[in-house]
Amino acid sequence: MQGTQTTTAQLAHELRETVGRLIRRLRAEPGPPFAQLAVLGRLDREGPASVSDLAAADRMRPQSMAQTVRDLEDAGLVSRRPDPADGRRHLVELTDTGLQTLHATRARREDWLTQTLDRKLDADERELLRHALALLGRVADA
Numbered sequence: 001m002q003g004t005q006t007t008t009a010q011l012a013h014e015l016r017e018t019v020g021r022l023i024r025r026l027r028a029e030p031g032p033p034f035a036q037l038a039v040l041g042r043l044d045r046e047g048p049a050s051v052s053d054l055a056a057a058d059r060m061r062p063q064s065m066a067q068t069v070r071d072l073e074d075a076g077l078v079s080r081r082p083d084p085a086d087g088r089r090h091l092v093e094l095t096d097t098g099l100q101t102l103h104a105t106r107a108r109r110e111d112w113l114t115q116t117l118d119r120k121l122d123a124d125e126r127e128l129l130r131h132a133l134a135l136l137g138r139v140a141d142a
Contacts, residue, residue, distance in 0.1 A: 029112055031105030032077070035068050040077060040094065040102040048091035050083065077101055 055065035077098035083089040
């Protein structure tokens with residue numbers, strides 16, 4: 001049993017290290033900083049949200065999220081409007097420029113990844129990766 005735990009612990013370590021390297025490489029592609037891109041992506045997937053809701057979803061302090069939203073607003077990527085259900089709150093939403101920026105950044109990063117997968121992996125390896133993605137999805141959803 002100890003050997004299995006060590007093997008699983010080693011697998012967990014290698015997975016964390018490898019996924020971290022991949023994320024850092026993707027972040028190196030041109031586009032907004034990761035924290036800002038994460039907010040844009042969430043607004044795209046889930047629609048308008050308050051700063052508090054965005055902070056809770058990304059597990060960060062509301063003050064930090066407020067600064068991220070201000071930076072996005074200054075860049076014209078998001079706007080704020082009063083919450084129709086609660087006049088004390090404001091909702092943050094994507095602007096057209098924000099949506100275009102998000103799509104362009106995603107496309108650049110996916111293009112780099114597509115080219116790298118084609119260049120570094122053969123067809124059988126890409127198929128193996130496709131199967132591994134299902135497993136990684138189960139881990140991510142745990």
